[in-house]
Amino acid sequence: MNNTRIKKVVIAGGGTAGWMAAALISKSLGRGVELTLVESDAIPTVGVGEATIPPIINFHKVLDLGEKEFLSRVNGTFKLGISFEGWHDLGKDYVHSFGFAGKSNWAAEFHHFWVGAKKRGIDVSQYGDYCAEHLAARMKKFAVVPKNGVNYAYHLDAGLYAKFLREVSEKYGAVRKEGTIAKVNLDQDDGSIKSILLESGETVEGDLFVDCTGFRALLIGEALGTGYDDWSHWLPCNSAVAAQTELTAPPLPYTRSIARPFGWQWRIPLQNRAGNGLVFSSDYLSDEDAKTFLAENVDGKLLTDPRVIKFTTGSRKVHWKKNCVAIGLSSGFLEPLESTSIHLIQRSITRLVQLFPSNGIKQSQVDEFNQQCRDEIESIRDFIILHYHVTDRDDSDFWRYCRTMDVPDSLSHRIKLFKETGKIFKKDLDLFAEESWVQVMMGQGLMPDAYHPVVDTMADDSLGEFLKDTLMSTKQKVERLPEHHEFIEYYCKSTVV
Numbered sequence: 001m002n003n004t005r006i007k008k009v010v011i012a013g014g015g016t017a018g019w020m021a022a023a024l025i026s027k028s029l030g031r032g033v034e035l036t037l038v039e040s041d042a043i044p045t046v047g048v049g050e051a052t053i054p055p056i057i058n059f060h061k062v063l064d065l066g067e068k069e070f071l072s073r074v075n076g077t078f079k080l081g082i083s084f085e086g087w088h089d090l091g092k093d094y095v096h097s098f099g100f101a102g103k104s105n106w107a108a109e110f111h112h113f114w115v116g117a118k119k120r121g122i123d124v125s126q127y128g129d130y131c132a133e134h135l136a137a138r139m140k141k142f143a144v145v146p147k148n149g150v151n152y153a154y155h156l157d158a159g160l161y162a163k164f165l166r167e168v169s170e171k172y173g174a175v176r177k178e179g180t181i182a183k184v185n186l187d188q189d190d191g192s193i194k195s196i197l198l199e200s201g202e203t204v205e206g207d208l209f210v211d212c213t214g215f216r217a218l219l220i221g222e223a224l225g226t227g228y229d230d231w232s233h234w235l236p237c238n239s240a241v242a243a244q245t246e247l248t249a250p251p252l253p254y255t256r257s258i259a260r261p262f263g264w265q266w267r268i269p270l271q272n273r274a275g276n277g278l279v280f281s282s283d284y285l286s287d288e289d290a291k292t293f294l295a296e297n298v299d300g301k302l303l304t305d306p307r308v309i310k311f312t313t314g315s316r317k318v319h320w321k322k323n324c325v326a327i328g329l330s331s332g333f334l335e336p337l338e339s340t341s342i343h344l345i346q347r348s349i350t351r352l353v354q355l356f357p358s359n360g361i362k363q364s365q366v367d368e369f370n371q372q373c374r375d376e377i378e379s380i381r382d383f384i385i386l387h388y389h390v391t392d393r394d395d396s397d398f399w400r401y402c403r404t405m406d407v408p409d410s411l412s413h414r415i416k417l418f419k420e421t422g423k424i425f426k427k428d429l430d431l432f433a434e435e436s437w438v439q440v441m442m443g444q445g446l447m448p449d450a451y452h453p454v455v456d457t458m459a460d461d462s463l464g465e466f467l468k469d470t471l472m473s474t475k476q477k478v479e480r481l482p483e484h485h486e487f488i489e490y491y492c493k494s495t496v497v
């Protein structure tokens, strides 16, 4: 396709996506490339995106970031999962934790034993009680324990995180250029990007451009005209209103997601404040009413005025076109219900570094990149739709739409297979493991009709003992942990003044 050696990489945009990309590319490719990041002081970042999932720990390991320093610089707290409140039905809550319940057998996962015991009338505790992360979340306990510890992720301040990654990137050789992009210049012959023109009149040339300009998608969308697949018919929320509040209690070790009649509300606790937001559909709630609703339904004093953010859920038709790779909000957006956007940034940069076109861009690389991005985002899309669709809520037009809407065939199949057999299978590029699907399906009220026959090789006594032992060892593991806020105080107290 193009044999130009890729020497100059230009990242447009300096939000979470831009600086994550700059950090990983500069650390991994070092002197092999000249890396410039262009960002505008006049155009703010989206300013949200504060809950993460466990793979971010690996990203930081690759960057050689110390966990304590990172957390103290971003006012970070620990996250063991998400508490879904009122999603199954009003008054019914569950936790999607980062852990695995009990012990699985090669043929059947732990939930088959739990479902089997329940169906056979054996006394069982609630499913989450067999999972250390779930129990620790409910008991507000946490510690980083090197061996046999708990799986976790972080809550972080998005602005401070970008600042921190900027330092990391500059240490590894990335160069920041301040300026507002006025025009994207295309090559007359092949339509690829030649340079970007800044309002100052300066031109920034490059061989490869990474579009991190957020929802504006100046390069991949505006300049290269790459289309967008709109998934709003499956995920009808298209707006959010966000505000920060004071903490009213020590930070919880989990994100809260509270279902509301027209969407849902998040609460993300940091060391010094909480991030709050209402994700909603403008078909069912106006922006003004959303601001009022949020202001009236947060704990603690508002520190910022509620501000509205508009979005369209969906994906760019391709994330890599010609010599431009879209990363972050420019590449698409899935609403933040499962905190997957920062993870998708991490995956796309990792993939770009793995497929880095040093000796020129080959169509096979581009196709592989695009196919992997597509498979991954579609599987996350299905997982998010599941939360809305499998519900008993019938108390508003919004929920009645969600529970009766058509869903993608790939999701219908998963729901049917689980209902009929209790089985879930993870595909290659699925982000969420079987256990996540099980926790959410059962949490949303979808119980399997059947369980694996291997369970019936155990007599009632042995099955009961097995579950009792699992419960006991889970409790013992969690009881040893300190309170989450005590651990933060000792391990990574904020250094931000």
Ligand SMILES: Cc1cc2nc3c(=O)[nH]c(=O)nc-3n(C[C@H](O)[C@H](O)[C@H](O)COP(=O)(O)OP(=O)(O)OC[C@H]3O[C@@H](n4cnc5c(N)ncnc54)[C@H](O)[C@@H]3O)c2cc1C
Pocket (backbone or CB within 6 Å): 012, 013, 014, 015, 016, 017, 018, 038, 039, 040, 041, 042, 043, 044, 045, 046, 047, 048, 049, 050, 051, 052, 158, 179, 180, 181, 182, 212, 213, 214, 215, 216, 218, 240, 242, 277, 309, 311, 327, 328, 329, 330, 336, 339, 340, 341, 342, 343, 345
């Ligand atoms: C309501 C909401 C809640 C979210 N919550 C979560 C969450 O909990 N967890 C999660 O993982 N993700 C979440 N996300 C997603 C997350 O916020 C983003 O994935 C992440 O912040 C990356 O954004 P970005 O860097 O792509 O874009 P932005 O932050 O918008 O950055 C865009 C950059 O481009 C620059 N730019 C734009 N135009 C120009 C121009 N003309 N010239 C020069 N520079 C320009 C801007 O200055 C800025 O630096 C959420 C998103 C929304 C909308």
